[in-house]
Amino acid sequence: MPFSFIEIEQKKSRLILFVFLFLIFFYFLTVWLLLLIVRNFFFASAFGNEFIFTFPPLSHTLIALAVAFLIGLLHWSVSTSNLIDKISASIDASPVDPKDNYHQYLKNIVDEVSIAIGGRHIEPYVIPTSALNAYSLVDFQDNAVIGVTEGLLARLNRSQIEAVVGHEAGHIVSGDSFNATVICSLSEIYKETVSRLGQGTREFRLRGKGGVLILLIFIVLTIMNFLNQLLNTFISRQREYRADAVSVRLTRNPLALAEALRLISQKWHGSGINGENIESIFIVSPNVRSIEEQEGLAADLFATHPPIDKRVNILLDMAHLDEKTLDENIKNMIRVSPIAKAEFKEGVSSDKKRWFVFKQDEWQGPFLLDELRVLKGFSPTDWIKIEGQDSVFEAFNDDEVNKVFGATIEDKEDSYPCPHCHTNLNELNYEGVPILKCDFCAGSFVDYSGISRIFIREDKEFSQEIVDLASSVYKTKLRYNSFSKPGTSDDWILDCPKCRKKMHRQFFVYSYPVEIDRCPSCSGIWFDKQELEVLQYLYQNKDKFLLQDKNSV
Amino acid sequence: MIIGLILLVVLVFIVGWVFMVYNSLIQLSVRVKNAWSQIDVQLKRRHDLIPNLVETVKGYMNYEKDTLERVIKARTQAIDASSIKDKAQAENFLTQTLRSLFAVVERYPDLKANQTMLKLQDELTSTENKIAFSRQYYNDEVMRFNTRIQVAPDNIVAKMFKFSTQDFFEIEDKAERQSPQVKF
Structure with missing residues (x-):
């Protein structure tokens, strides 16, 4: 296998x-064809001459070549x-979010493979x-990208990924990958043009000039x-076999790739991907076309x-296995989640510092710092x-507690106040995704x-509890469907913890x-207790x- | 005169060929060195992680002092090793001691749920995979180099310029040898 980058550089620049x-x-x-048509059909009829089919002279052909060169160069650049x-x-697609556990997991895998090459x-x-x-994508500056879908991260196991x-x-x-990227980018420009023209059409149609644009589109x-x-x-089908072979060479595990390919082909490989005209960058074509399965x-x-x-x-031949074993393996597949179970612990952690407060002639508490913040009548x-x-002391002597009085939490930029309780939201990961959660009302942003x-x-x-709640919500939906659309309360009550603007209910x-x-403004969503779950x-049990x-x- | 010319042409060809072979051998050996430095980076990363691991574990494990001490000793040995063979041996020993440490950790549920511990365990697993992959890449390059300097007629040039075969970075661990699968 050519690992020498010089050989590859030469080959790719030629293609x-x-x-x-x-x-x-x-x-x-x-x-040139346009020229031919215009010359023979339009001009001939315009001047009323007799119809004689002529080719454009050399000078016109040269002009056509120059025009084509300019258009091509523009398109290319x-x-x-x-x-x-x-x-x-x-x-x-977007780069990985470093705070997301699943994305970190993907980054580790990609790092490992990049070491292997x-x-x-x-x-x-x-x-x-x-x-x-x-x-995968590679550009002229040799930046390389490998992207996967969220579905792949959530459904395949580590060796398959x-x-x-x-x-x-x-x-x-x-x-x-470099060839495919360049070739795909050449057809991308048309996709963009069409979508822009499409937007234009709507305006023009109002003025009765839509026809021209539709023709152009x-x-x-x-x-x-x-x-x-x-x-x-230009894109050979053979390169997929070659890439499969490289994968086996790197991971020494043909079975995992066979499993992954089988799973990808069984589940929807294209839904939700706008992969038209750029199929060649994907591992399995996102569009279902019968030609892909033919020889x-x-x-x-x-x-x-x-x-x-x-x-x-x-791949199965490489692993000396048959399809039956593959199907069985897939059925008994073990997938270990990259998220540690400990994250799902709910409720207030016990190792935080807590304080007692002397009020109404007795010790009350213990309270967390955030609880002190909302405690009624608590003074320095x-x-x-x-x-x-x-040891007992006055509240203003404790630096941590003193901060509670110093500023209300809304004034600080790096804090996120709960829209209900106005205490600071905790950053934690739910399903590996960083979210903001309130310790008291259990709502989350x-x-x-x-x-x-x-x-x-x-x-x-x-x-x-969640299962029951979900079923009852689903029944409500059936009721709404059978009578009329439900009216929302359409209120603007709560403040967005990030933007501090009113959110739309x-x-x-x-x-x-x-x-x-x-x-x-940020399209983030506040879920009250249990709503997210x-x-x-x-969604997952629809x-x-x-x-x-x-x-x- | 003609014979002299022919001899000259042959000589030029031979010298040209020697240059070509020499250059490609140099290229290959540079790549072996580069592959080795890849392993070195990952090994160093693992050495850096171990003190943190020991610090985290210490508080929880009072009765497993010798397991910890063995890990520390293995780490020192691995850092001190100089030749590739010694390094391979020391690193294998370190891998084994780490594995026995993690087996012991299983017995402490509190420690297992500790966030720092989870992160460290994660990083060590990933680093270990990276070591495995960089070792694989290194061994592939060494294999290419060693084959090249031993096949005829390149071996003549190799001998002339004293190229010698490089050591593989081998693993003694039987469990690892059997399955390349990575478990989390």
Whole structure:
């Protein structure tokens, strides 16, 4: 296997040059054909001459070539700048969140694999969808990215994820990834153009000029599809086999990759990924096309991935196993969550410092610092003592307690006040996602990006109370559906702990009628006690609930 | 005259070939060195983690003093080792003592739930995987290098410039040899 980067550099620059020349040629052909049509059909009829079919003269052809070169150069330079950012944005991927346990776990795996290929730095990315898939990107500056979906992190076990990352690392070292990235970026620009034109159409249609733009979109779409098909021929299906082989070489575990491929192909590999025209960067094509599972010349030319069953069979041959063992292995698969169970401990931890307060002629307490903050009538001259100690002193003498009086918590920038209790929210991880939780009312604030992660991960074990609550919420939904849409209270009561702005009270979604408060500026959501768990349970068991409905009807 | 010319051409070819082989051997040996430094980074990382681990465990374990002492001793040995063979041996010993330490930790539920301990255990597992992978990469490179300097006709050049075979970084641990799977 070529691990020598010099050989690879040479090979990839040759292919990329070829792609560039092809692009120029493609534009030349388009411009030249347009010229031919305009010349023969439009001009001929405009001047009323007799119809004679003529080719454009050499001078016009040269002009066409120059125009094609300019367009091609423009296209190339626009689409190859900020490659990684652009493609990542189009599939909604972002770098890992260092506070998230699952993301840390992915980072460890990617670091390990990058050491196995000789220490090249690879940046881990995550796509927030429940689908199972993975991709890799390399740009002109040699920055490498390996991204996986949240669904993959939540459903595969460690050795399977490692095998998938190893496969992507294989693409990176062999230079395939760089080729695929550049080729994908070339078709990305059309996708952008179409979506911009689409926005334009809405405005124009109001003025009755939509037709022109729709025609333009149609032309662009046709060119795009055609170009994309042609570009796909540059991407060999064989590279997937090669990357699978590299993965086995790195992890020495063909079975794990076979399991991973089987699982990815069984679950929805594309839902939630906007992977049109950029299929070639993924481990398994996110779009279901029949050509991908075929063999033969046409499929070899236009498909981006080989048939999955064939890939799995090759891997099984390496492991000397048959499909039955594979299916059994998958059925008995053990997945150890990267989240330590200890995090799920709820309630107030006992090792925090607590104080007694002398009020109404007796010692009250013990109170936590946050409890002192909201204690009614607590003043700096009150007598206090620390739990477990005998010395008694006035509150202002204790530096920690004194801070309670100094400033109200809302004034400090690095603190997050609970919208109900106004005490400081604690940062902790729920399902590996960093959230803010109130010790007293048990409500929690989740950032916009964290919500989908929580719903995808299935480590939490729900108490019977949550299950019952969820079922009753589900029944309410049925009631609403059969009469009318539920009216929300539509209030603006609570303050967002982060932005300090009023949050909007509304239903999470109409199909799960749980009232939450959403911040209009950061899109974070405040969940009161148990609301988050109930929603998570509803989301993760929606199939079960649907089945119940069917049976009851 | 003609014979002299032919001899000159042959000589130029031979010298050119020697240069080519020499350069590619140098390239390979540099890569072996680079691969070794990768292992070294990870080994050092593990050595740095151990004092923290010992500090955390100390408070909980009063009766397991000798397990801890063995870990500390193994760490010192590993740091002091200089040749690749000695290092491999010392590191294997360290891996074993660490494993027995973690087996003992299982008996202390309080310690197992300790956040610092969990983080350390996590980092050590990850570092150990990294050591395994960098060792794999190193051994692959050594294999390429060793094969290259032993096959004919490259071995002539290798002998001329005194290239010698490099040591593999081997593991003695039977459990590890059987399965490359990583458990968390």
